[in-house]
Amino acid sequence: MITPAFELTQDPDFLTIVIKVPYARASEFDVYFEGEDFKFYAKPYFLRLTLPGRIVEDGREKASYNTDKGTFTIRLPKEIPGQYFEGLDMLTSLLAPKKSRSGKPLVEEIDTAASAELSEEEEEEFDWEIEQTPYEESAESMLPLQYCYGFGNLRSGVFQRLQDELSDVIDIKAPDQTPVDERRRKRLAAEAAKFDPDHYLADFFEDEAIQHVLMYKPWWVDVHKKMTAFKGESHQEHDNHTFVVFSEEEKEQLRKLTNKSYLLDKRSRHHVYLGLIDILLAYCYEICVNEGDKNVESAWNIRKLSATLCWLESFTSIHDVVVSFGRRVLCYPLHRHFGLVTRAFNDTVMILQLGKAAVLKCLLDIHKIFRENDPAYILNDLFITDYCIWIQKTKSKKLAALSESLQKTTLTKSHIGFELEELEAAAVLVEEEERMLKAAGTVSKQQLPSSESETSESEESSSTSSSETEGSDSDERESSTSEDGKINSLQGTLQEERTAPLIDCNGLRQGTNTSTFEVSDEKPKVSLQSTSVPGKLIEELEKQMHTAIRLSEQPEGLAAASCILQEQEENCVSEPDGFSKDTTGKGNFLEVSSKANPLLLFCSTNEDED
Structure with missing residues (x-):
């Protein structure tokens, strides 16, 4: 069976589903809907959706077929008129997950009213900090340990089969045998060795190109302004997603993704959210410096500036994420300026405030960049694909709390750890001394002709007096x-x-x-x-x-x-x-x-x- 392309829209009373089924027989189709379930069949197409709200059959439902476009348009009445269905553009999450054929799964995801209430309580008390315990040396085991990484730290042993392509994807060696703490120590040491004061000061003083790219405005800037103006006029927040529009290519990407659930504990959820910030920061830098255009270095920029992707880092706080991103911006890319760090930080806050639709749009763009780059596609399997599926089911309150916490985070040059303020102060002093010496040299050159003329006059007078007093004939x-x-x-x-x-x-x-x-x-x-x-x-x-x-x-x-x-x-x-x-x-x-x-x-x- 083929899953057809589809779109969902709504008004206060009806839910409209448009299904594209070219070359199907209009006389042979079947539609079934009840509650939150919707099924459509027209050979060879089959579509099964789990709707975010309940619909009802009361005689007002309608269906039509456009033979020129090959589309079915089905209007279904809402059970509660005026109810808002959230997430209609999250196409992957609407596709019903594939059911297991076994009698009973070993691990079952329960969705009861009690668990829903408990989940809401956890969301409200989400503080974006995680308890840290001192590192303790553990006894060596007889069997080699397999350390986890990837989305939610759910993967292990992947790079054992990809040793030849390892160096082109990540910077860490032997990640399966390297614990998280050691990854962090090695990353910090590599950044300290890579930092070049001359490169940083060159971009600091000669920043014409950087100031030019900082003037670029990506698509989310205008969308954020519209959203802010809309909130100020109507005081509504649930229509944020209407400002973010997905292209046909992005919709096709969403339809190709396989819907699945992720069982994450509290610590893993923290790692996932913080890793999302890290990836978005790197993506915002790439969009800014290239002014929205893609090139052969786009995949390298994103993965190199994100410690989550390049070092398989698992962060414990938002401040650690921002500091890591700032250090890597000043060490690796072509443009190494602190203003680019601040710009990427502000852009990430905007994207999170726009909601999961904007976040999903950015993740789909990253997915496309990695898919077209060899061997960066491995990072799609480890991180980006799961992020694209997972973000569609994320609660909007979580992203709102995350954006608020990120906005409250402060980052200064002293946090980076490269003594940037001292370098800048010393460079400014040297520049002032050179300017003073140059000015002094110019003044001396201007005074040189007058001094020479005075010397000439004195010599002339002395020669005249000596010739007058000489006692010769x-x-x-x-x-x-x-x-x-x-x-x-x-x-x-x-x-x-x-x-x-x-x-x-x-x-x-x-x-x-x-x-x-x-x-x-x-x-x-x-x-x-x-x-x-x-x-x-x-x-x-x-x-x-x-x-x-x-x-x-x-x-x-x-x-x-x-x-x-x-x-x-x-x-x-x-x-x-x-x-x-x-x-x-x-x-x-x-x-x-x-x-x-x-x-x-x-x-x-x-x-x-x-």
């Missing part, structure tokens, strides 16, 4: 004075054109650090060095030159001079163009001029100074 004094004037003009020209490009003899650009030009006070000497143009050094100037010139920071004019001097060093006596004879008979001046910088050099003719 008038010819020497005139020569020295003209010489000083030309050299000072040379210094001013070089200082004004310090930023001009260097031009070599062939018109090519020269490097800025290839030559030095120094004149000392004690020994009037010129030192001209060039790494690009080799040649002799001009070592002596006339003794009457008393001016100290230091042009180590002005290589522009010197590069041109070095090139020209290379061509003129052998022709100093031949008086070529640019060489002028001194009328005093004391020596010859070589006047070298270029477009960029003029340069005046003196060649002595005294025999004792050659």
Whole structure:
């Protein structure tokens, strides 16, 4: 038999069931309903539902068949007019579970009025905390222990048959022989070793991409706003599910799931609820950073950020869940920012407040992501499929209490345990020091030209005074004075054109650090060095030159001079163009001029100074 596609809707007086049965004979179908049971048969389709409310046969029931669409539409009156049937979109839970063919089951799930009242009392007193007992070393058993994991810790021995794919699914080694406490210790040690302060600080200071993804609004944000506005206007809470709409693909997923019951004790229920929070946090992070799009890393992000999926962790408190998620966000994914932790936290609260329909929609999306990723599909068998079936039967009060407890939980950077606040403070101090040093360097560069000009003026005044007080003859004094004037003009020209490009003899650009030009006070000497143009050094100037010139920071004019001097060093006596004879008979001046910088050099003719 084939289970057909179906949908259920309601109004205050009627329940409407739409069943899609293409290629069925409209003349051969059978419908049976009584109380909470509904059965439909049209070869080869068969549908049996357990309704959340009672219906009655009083003559108002109607049925019609659309031949174009191949759908049966059946309207059934409610036994109590105005009664609201909850969970009509939980299609898997409506499918009647398969009955056992044995005479009597070994474990029977009883559903009596007394047990229902007891269950309601447990829901009201649900505090989301679990009693913790000190760890005690137990004696080693002769047989190897099999530790449980998976949904409600109901599985064991699964990874013994999947050793080859173990490392691609979870991080823990040998989970069947690793107890829960040891899993937690190993997980914390792995996170501490993986944390990278440089990566964290890089995302902390350069957060343009992160701020961009934080602006993305997933579908539950608008739905939550509509639900909040609706509650404020009508003061009704039972219509929350109407804001969450399942697609046809999601409905098909629900129909393919097998309905079954789960016998969980109190401790196991705590683990299941806390694991649900952990999985939803990882899913919200994935949706935010990829802005709702799926990629090849989606399955990795979800399972890596959830310690429940990656380390088979069993949490004992909501705070432990949130801290674990925060640590893993700052250790493993591409974007490691505390703002993403806060965003995922707020999104999870919204999803839980929307009710189990929104939670189920997220779980179905996770199920699809894992189903399309190899070998992440194993996590569907261990966790997600059971969560999809179990959440449909969960009481709305449980999820409301869970969302309220999660909302009251606080998470700060100090809870993470990586000294994040200290790292940020130290990084801010370093950044401020670098900014101050950079500002100081800029100020010194701006003051440099004025200081050089002042030095030049002082040197000029000192040279003038020394030339006036010198007791030499008038010819020497005139020569020295003209010489000083030309050299000072040379210094001013070089200082004004310090930023001009260097031009070599062939018109090519020269490097800025290839030559030095120094004149000392004690020994009037010129030192001209060039790494690009080799040649002799001009070592002596006339003794009457008393001016100290230091042009180590002005290589522009010197590069041109070095090139020209290379061509003129052998022709100093031949008086070529640019060489002028001194009328005093004391020596010859070589006047070298270029477009960029003029340069005046003196060649002595005294025999004792050659």
